[in-house]
Amino acid sequence: MQVIDFIAANGPWAWIVAGLVLLALELVVPGGFLLWMGISGIVTGLVVLFQPIVWPLQWLIFGVLSLVTIAIWVRWTRTRPAATDRPYLNRRADHFIGQEAVLEQPIQQGFGRIVLGDTVWRVSGADMPAGQRVRIVGNEGAVLKVEAT
Missing domain, CATH: 2.40.50.140 (Nucleic acid-binding proteins)
Known part of the structure; x- marks a missing residue:
């Protein structure tokens, strides 16, 4: 119960710390998804820091930011041509x-x-x-x- 009370009392900082943890995990488990989720967590924490918001809305902001940033990242990486010095390697x-x-x-x-x-x-x-x-x-x-x- 003390952990939940601590998170409730320090909500914005909990989001920022969770975002930093996700960014650190991205260094260990590369793939790109944790990067954007970490950034979304930090942004959610900054929003909550300046404008107190109830928990369900905080999770909604985090989820929507994560989905939107990951979708943009995936779309951008798939449409970007791969830079290579051997374009006919497998052809x-x-x-x-x-x-x-x-x-x-x-x-x-x-x-x-x-x-x-x-x-x-x-x-x-x-x-x-x-x-x-x-x-x-x-x-x-x-x-x-x-x-x-």
């Missing part, structure tokens, strides 16, 4: 679009093979003889689409 076939190569095996019935670097790639396109120079114009999975140059 190797996209890296070759626009390059030219020589057919190793002729394209017969729509499929043939070319060598790019140290890898043999399956290609699709119009029937062409081996040795024909082709340009890679697209891909469908791991099959490169080519056309004669």
Whole structure:
């Protein structure tokens, strides 16, 4: 009962301390959610410090602030392009679009093979003889689409 009385007597500071605890937990358990909940707790504490509010309304302010800030953060992180120095790391076939190569095996019935670097790639396109120079114009999975140059 003394803890509840203490929290009731020091409501704004309880919110601020809880917010700081959530911020500290964010350092241990990263993920972003505790950051925004900690900030919401501190803001709720500051609001209650200057304007005394009943407990249910305090929890409502904390909950709404937490949900809104987390939703904005999630939306922002999902729409922001990932900065990378290797944009084709998991999309190797996209890296070759626009390059030219020589057919190793002729394209017969729509499929043939070319060598790019140290890898043999399956290609699709119009029937062409081996040795024909082709340009890679697209891909469908791991099959490169080519056309004669």
